[in-house]
Amino acid sequence: MTLLLAPRLSRLHAPTLTTLPSAIAANVERVRSTTDARIMAVVKADGYGHGAVAVATAAVAAGAEWLGVTDAADAAELRDAGLDVPILAWLNPAGVDAVQVSRDRVDVAVGSVEELRQLAADAMTPVRVHLHMDTGMSRGGCPVEDWAELLRVARAAQGRIEVVGVMGHLPRADEADPRANTAAVLRMRHARDAVLRAGYGPLLVHLGATAGALTDPSTHFDLVRVGAGLVGIDPSGTVSLDGASRLTASVVHSSLVRAGTSVGYGETYVTRHETNLSVIGVGYADGIPRELSEGAGVEIGGSRHPIVGRVSMDQIVVDTGDRAFPRGATATLFGPExxxxxxxxxxxxxxxxxxxxxxxxxxxRVQRSRA
Structure with a gap:
């Protein structure tokens, strides 16, 4: 009697973005080598998609002394995770809960007279404030002509408002040319000096973010805000940083097709010869850009293989040539390797x-994990 063995079943793994704390630590060290200023680890947008707590924990362990978030409500997650360093929130699109920021020990950036008046009216206990100067972006921050009035309102609100910092943003730091930042640096100095003359101090002054921290010491002041740089992105494109994540997904279907086979919606790609196709279980609903130029590819089995046809909502198709990959094989879409x-x-x-x-x-839909 012949014994028939059941075929070995492949197992798929869910699409996963793995955050690499060691890379985040290396990037903090890289910034540290460029400046004597304190480092604020900015973990907005869920830590640039890498997980706010994971990125913040790694950055603080590597020496970051501050954390930055967009909304004060996001700070609660960091506090719940045991992170005890100072936190600044500087946009607060849902408004500021003065009671909550006091409870969570969150500093708040204020960029208009109206915001400051509202915060002072709501405060039950003193709220720590960083006055936000518009240093040239017209994208938030107090205009130069309103700065004196902002200081007047701050003085009138003493006891409810504690001015501890002055901040701004650089509109052209990604050019990696200090001359492009001169006007913003000068405006920040004038803003700082006006606050000091008004009797406030000591102050924490901060202007430069990742690109400024890496390329222009004149923007450093007392603190640099590093967000994209934590996860391996230098907006200036001049400094090599460590990629801090790896995105993987499974091959969910494979087939050997003939020459002349159309692939995907619209038949935008037609095979020129017999080849193997592998379908990867991620698409534009998972963040894969729908419009890709020729040359886009993924790694499977140690080689890069081109993406062919249109990106679909839940899947992409890869031409693997004469190599056939089984269901369950791992594709790496991006990583630091x-x-x-x-x-x-x-x-x-x-x-x-x-x-x-x-x-x-x-x-x-993409799972998050830490290495």
Missing amino acids: GGAVPSVQEWARWAQTIPHTIVTGIGP
């Missing part, structure tokens, strides 16, 4: 965008 593994920067070029949009666009 180099070689066959694409980088986030390559994905940005393929999508004609910036690396920030690639990492922050990874969707909620």
